[in-house]
Amino acid sequence: MPENYLLNHSELPFLQGGGEMGELIRAKDWSGNPLGDPANWPLALKQTVSMMLSTVFPVLICWGKDYIQLYNDAFRPINGLDKHPAAMGGSARDTYAEIWEKIGPMFVEVMNGKTVGFPDFMVVLERNGYAEECYFDFSYSPVKDEHGNISGVLVICVETTEKIMAIRSRELQQQNLRNVVRQAPVGMCIVKGTPLMVEEVNDLFLEIIGKKCDDFKVTPYWDVNVEAKAFYEPITDRVLATGEAYHANEHEIVMIRHGIEETVYVDFVYEPILNTQGTPEAIIIVAIDVSEKVTARMKIEEAAEEMQAINEEMTASNEELAAANEKLAVTNEELESANNELLVSEARFRNLIHQSPFAICVIRATDLVVNEVNDGYLQLVGKSRHQVENRKIWEAVSEAAEGYAAVFQQVIDTGVPFIAKEHEVVLIKNGVPENVFLDFVYEPVIETNGQVTSVMVVGIDVTEKVMARRNIEDVEERIRLAIDAAEIGTFDFDYQNGRLVYSERFARIFDIRLNASREEVISRYHPEDSHLSDEAHEQAKATGKIFFEARLIHTDKSIRWVRIQGNVYFDQAGKRRRTVGTILDITEYKRLQQQKDDFISIASHELKTPITSLKASLQLLERIKSNPQDRMSRLIEQCIRSMTKISGLVDDLLNVSKMNQGHMALNKKWFNVSKMFDDYCGYIKQDDSxxxxxxxxxxxxxxxxxxxxxxxxxxxxxxxxxxAPYSRKIYLSAEHSENIVRISVADNGPGIPPDKLPHLFDRYFRVDDSGGQISGLGLGLYICAEIVEKHGGKIGVESVQGKGSTFWFELPVVL
Incomplete structure (x- = not known):
């Protein structure tokens, strides 16, 4: 790199400072980069780079359509060892290829003028040789040049990975603490907040203070435990203020337990729970009711005093023996009390399992033997009690071992619960395999030393719920398929925020993009119909229904007819909340309606002419019937022609009716084509025209x-x-080629316009739309096409304006 190149970069004002990244930008050879020489960078890029190098916050600039990257010292650690320094001057697509599918669309939105930002946004980055979850508070903002055009993306972010990990760790600690409270063999309670509220409490603690768990759900701790407030509230205030624990042994307090005033002796500890900043945020209270022990000791002490008064003259050896006996008695009392408490705790735990409405099974961690199981669990797995209780779990429920034995062992090894939602499991229930869906949890029971001693399995059969949801999803899919098959578009309009959500079919009918605004939709209406939508919505305030038909103008200037209908939903105040409706393209329907109207007009005209002629001829015949003249024969001929005309029109209508009803039968036989031409076209030869x-x-x-x-x-x-009245020659042709026979009629007339050709065989279509020059109902060629198709053939036309037309049809050869 030429020295003057580096020197020139160092002198550029906007590249001054910036620490290591500033030095890297100044030292980089930009001549082969899409950004080119920094001296020629756009003013907006220079200003943004200057800001980036001067700020202490992590900043990344992605410039141009290739998203060329520039970043500062604060951003460099985010790239890690794998991406830095290669990322400098490189494309963001390459640097962040592993997450481009997630962030690429955001860059596109920013380049379209939208600012994007998220707190604690998670991406998986490979920046230190391995993939890791990373969290960021970030914003993507558009950078505009001096002309107002968006030329790049400004990324400002702060990595919050450590914060998220700390929060997760804290939540896990709190969950473990709650588990300890629930499983503890002593009374425990966690209080927090101002005023103090109970966050977790076990049954032993509630028994000590004589209260119910429901008492603490919405009521502050000291408002429930009123009799203890005077002495203990100052202690909790001091523990929260200083962070120092408070211990008390055999503290005497008068408690109202279950409505009865009692004197209670308690050993207790108020231990502060610190937050991530090291300041107290809660207190865990550990309490043991030692009333029986203290009372027993007091009685013993009283007895000892009496004995001492009586036996003052006993020898020193007897006194020592008495003291030893006293200590032994106290120890036995304590052991008996602790044993009784343990038995009571175990009995309560067993009662909880057997009375639970859920399926519960407790499995010993050391040998996987089932210790406790309730009837709900036996019903869930379809086993009897002797098949499960005191047996290894994977022997009792062997069909589930393959899928869940490894997961179960992982819970024992890690102490982390496993939660399953709607897992599909094949269980052999009463000897019959059955597919069921279960919600269940493997909850480890952890001792104070952190050792998992057992795993509690809690489950519920959700098969009916899952199948019901699947049925609903199936119905929804059928409805969607029906809507798609009917080519109906759907929409949902929110009156409160003006948001319009619609289907792909709706977008195709309106000829708009999928995320277009309601204003863009309204702009598609024909100017003469643009008022119809607002009028329909206004009328719906009273009727609750929307219905109107309007014309749309597509981008290719074509006109389409649509029918829009929907239901309006109101809130409790009677205000419109939303509209859900459908849209149908009725252009073809409108065309057929117009054809029907045209046909009625033409049919009326075509029938009126011969009937009028026939009526006039009959009136003249009536007048001259008593005095026949030479013109009577002409009038009769005129009547016959009119009747022939009427008969032909009626035959066409009857033929169409038969075709529509599928009643047109074919009487097939062998016949000569040339002879058929002579028989059916002889009248043309007689006319000599x-x-x-x-x-x-x-x-x-x-x-x-x-x-x-x-x-x-x-x-x-x-x-x-x-x-083609001026084309004297009409050519009839019959040709046999392979397995088809092709028959055609050609003339040298004026030909047919190209835009008319695709519609010649449509019902009611007439090349002459005026109805004044050429007679007919527009059914002839339609009937021809139906006859040919009934024979399994094809029909068509070839025409060149100014040169003539050839109508043809092909029939399959019967061998």
Whole structure:
């Protein structure tokens, strides 16, 4: 690297300072980097780099579409040993490839103008040779250049990994402490807050003070334990203030236990619980009721005093013996009391297990033998008591060993509970394998020395809940499939925040992107229909229903008709809360409606003309019936033509009706194609207005319904006469190729516009839309197509404007 290059960088004002990273930026050769020479960097980048190098907070700059990185000394530890210094000047996509799937979309949002920020955001980084969970408070902000364009992403973050780990450790300690309280063979209670509230308390402590657990749920500690407040509240205040523990032995106190005033003697300790800053945040109270022991000792002391008064003259040896006996008696009393307390505690624990509404099983950690099991657990696993109790758990429930033996052993080894939600397990219940879903926990029972002595299994059968949820999900999936099949779009509009959520089909119908705003949706309405949405929502205030049809304008300028309907939901105050509805593209429906209206108009016109002519001819015949004239024959011919016209129109309608109902039967037989042309098109030859020219094999025969195929030929020929009146020659063709026969009718007329060709075989379609020049209902070619398809064939047309048209159909050859 040229020395003057480094010197030039060192002289740049915005690169001054910055410690190690400032030196690294100044020393780096940027000539081959997308950012180029720092002297030519954009002003916004220079200003942001200057700020980055001068701040003590971790800052990362990702510039341009490649997200080229620049960072300061405070940010460098976040990159660890694996990513630094290669990250400097490199693309963020490469540096953070392992998490780019998570943070990449955030960068895109920022480059689109959105600021993104999260507290305690977790990512898995490989920065010190291994993958580790890392937590950050961070914000991604857009950096704009002097023209207001977003050119980069500013990342400001503070790593909170140590804080999160400390919180987790603290929570684990607190949970272990609560477990100790619950399992302790002495009275224990944890109090915290101002005023002091009970956070955890066991049954022994409640028995000592003569209170119920429910008494402490919402009431401060000293408001419940009122008789102890005067003496003990100053002690708790001092422990919280100084962090020093307080111990007392055989303290005498008058307690109201279960409504009875009693004098109680207690050994107790007030031990402060420190937070992560080392200051007291709670107190754990350990108490032992030693009333029986103290009372017994007092009686012994009184007896001893009496004996001493009576036996003052006894020898020293007798006094020593008496003292030894006294000590032995006290010791025996203490042992008996402790043993009684242990027996009571064990009895309570067993009663709790057997009376619990949940399935519970206690398993010894050393040999995995079942110590205690309730009827709920036996019912859950489908076993009898002699099959489970005092047997090794994996012998009793062998079918679950493969999946859970290793997990169970891990709980014993680590002391960490295992919690399972909706696990699917195959249990052999009463000799029959059964799939069940269970919520259960392996809870370790930990002694004061930290040793796991047993594991308590608590479980519940949630099979019905899981199956019910799956049924609901199945119904929801069927509804979704039905909506997709019906091509219906859905939407949900929140009146309070204006948020509109909609489906992909909704977006396709409106021709918008998936995350478009409601304003963008409204902008798609045709200007003449843009008011309909607001009017429908206004009317829904009274009806609770939304329904309207409107036109949309797509980006390609095409017009689409839609039908929107929905239900409006109101809050308790009667205000609109949300609307849930559907949208359907009814463009094709509208087109068919228009075709129907056109057909009715055309049919009325087509039928009116021959009927009017027929009526006029009949009226004239009525007038001259008594005096026949020469024109009577012309009037009769006119009547016949009108009736023929009416009959043809009615036949077309009847044919369409039969096709719709599937009643069009085919009477297939072998016939000669050339002869069929002559039979069905002879009237054209008699008229002498057109010349029919047959091309192809005159010996060709086909197996089909001759009458129906004749209808198709007549329609083709009539169309050639009607639409190409100046094309005197009409060409009839019949060709046999492989397994098909192709028959066509061609003319040299004006041809058909290309935009009309795709619709020629549609029902009611007419090339001439005016209805004034060419007669007909627009059913002829539609009927032809149905006849050909009924034969298993294909139909089509080829046309060039100015050169003529060829209508053809193909039928399969029957061998």
């Amino acid at each position: 057109h010349e029919l020219i047959f091309l192809g094999n005159r010996e060709l025969e086909i197996f089909a319904d001759e009458h129906r195929i004749g209808q198709v030929i007549i329609n083709f020929v009539n169309n050639a006469v009607k639409y």
